[in-house]
Amino acid sequence: MILSESKYTKPLVLQNTESTVSILYLGKSSEAVDHLSRHEGVSLATRDNMLSALNYLRTKKNPDAIICELNIPGGTALEFHQFLREKLHFTRVAFILVSHEFIEEVYKKALQSRVDDFYVMPLPPVDDLLSRIRFIREFRAKETPEDDPDNLTSLYKMPVSKRVFDVAFASATLILLAPFLLLVMAAIRLESKGKVYYTSKRVGREPFNFYKLRSMRVGADAELSKLAEQKNKYASETKPAGIDFTRPCPRCAVSGTSGSCSPILHIGSHDICEYWYHEQKAGIARTKSAFIKIKDDPRITRVGKVIRNFSIDELPQLLNVIKGDMSLVGNRPLPVYEAEKLTIDQTAKRFIAPSGLTGLWQVELRSKSGFMSEDERKKLDNQYADIFIEGKYTLWYDLKLILRTIPALFQKESV
Numbered sequence: 378m379i380l381s382e383s384k385y386t387k388p389l390v391l392q393n394t395e396s397t398v399s400i401l402y403l404g405k406s407s408e409a410v411d412h413l414s415r416h417e418g419v420s421l422a423t424r425d426n427m428l429s430a431l432n433y434l435r436t437k438k439n440p441d442a443i444i445c446e447l448n449i450p451g452g453t454a455l456e457f458h459q460f461l462r463e464k465l466h467f468t469r470v471a472f473i474l475v476s477h478e479f480i481e482e483v484y485k486k487a488l489q490s491r492v493d494d495f496y497v498m499p500l501p502p503v504d505d506l507l508s509r510i511r512f513i514r515e516f517r518a519k520e521t522p523e524d525d526p527d528n529l530t531s532l533y534k535m536p537v538s539k540r541v542f543d544v545a546f547a548s549a550t551l552i553l554l555a556p557f558l559l560l561v562m563a564a565i566r567l568e569s570k571g572k573v574y575y576t577s578k579r580v581g582r583e584p585f586n587f588y589k590l591r592s593m594r595v596g597a598d599a600e601l602s603k604l605a606e607q608k609n610k611y612a613s614e615t616k617p618a619g620i621d622f623t624r625p626c627p628r629c630a631v632s633g634t635s636g637s638c639s640p641i642l643h644i645g646s647h648d649i650c651e652y653w654y655h656e657q658k659a660g661i662a663r664t665k666s667a668f669i670k671i672k673d674d675p676r677i678t679r680v681g682k683v684i685r686n687f688s689i690d691e692l693p694q695l696l697n698v699i700k701g702d703m704s705l706v707g708n709r710p711l712p713v714y715e716a717e718k719l720t721i722d723q724t725a726k727r728f729i730a731p732s733g734l735t736g737l738w739q740v741e742l743r744s745k746s747g748f749m750s751e752d753e754r755k756k757l758d759n760q761y762a763d764i765f766i767e768g769k770y771t772l773w774y775d776l777k778l779i780l781r782t783i784p785a786l787f788q789k790e791s792v
Contacts, residue, residue, distance in 0.1 A: 398507045403430050404446030409500050416503040427451035432583055442471035442510040471513035477652045478628050538772045543705050547698040568680045579710035581732025585702040588693035592681025626653035694734055706775040707733025708758045727758035737761050740781040
């Protein structure tokens, strides 16, 4: 492991130094990104949060290295490293942690976690960094057999039996319910003007357009932030504070120089160094509730209340099932603002399972009198993901959950 602030020990230089090295940079340091992108030997991809990084790793060829800033939206580099190594067995890609300052406790944890390298900003010369990455990559290739490659794709394969059942069941159900759906859409249109359907961006294994019958008045999305502060059933009693632009940056204070420790961000009428802004933002993200569910939501229309109570508004998602965005059974796809908060340690495991119309937490909710804590819901989402990670999926498991969903449709509160 390398630790240095300005002088770097040049690592072993291997042959074939002319080959391009692919790097996934996870963070928001424009200085580091510029430093890497200017080198012709680097193929660089950048992401600013854990969820988008996981999606990249699933859909693209594995990079030679991941360079991750200590604090990123969704958690820390150590948590992301642990998730990749222990939960997904992602061992052949070099993982390099970078920090804006030396923190002894973090350094010790990085050593214990077997992070490949630890750098204090700025990054070392790119040629030295690439030599180090090539060395780690070749060493790991010898450790890991070729028939057991590090690739998230294998965890995301949809079982053939599940996909066939999804398409057949969803198609037949849509055909049978077409006349009923037309009547419901007419009722929605008669009560309030606007489209009878609703489309929003959701995140499952990847982002997609999510279809629902409209159960709220037009323009309801604009009211969500205010209602979430007042009536979110998942929110804690202690509300997280916002960015405090008056608090001095501790790193700038320690440096003792007249300049700032990182580039200055201009936000509204305030100026704040990039490091301190992201430090505060990461802290706020960890205190906010991940899920949002509004108690006695005033945006819901009269027709909307009925179709929500019986989950009729969810029926257009059968089109998502046919398209392959979702499955009949899985973890619920989340709005982007929720998904970004569920990328810490084991929590991100829920995205390995396909997203679905119904799942474990929906049917278990009935036995919880219509409410379930965040931790309980996260645990059930991960429990369903485990059957894919461990190769224990069976179609019968899904069928049992579908049968348990039927009585859950008639509970008092929509889930």
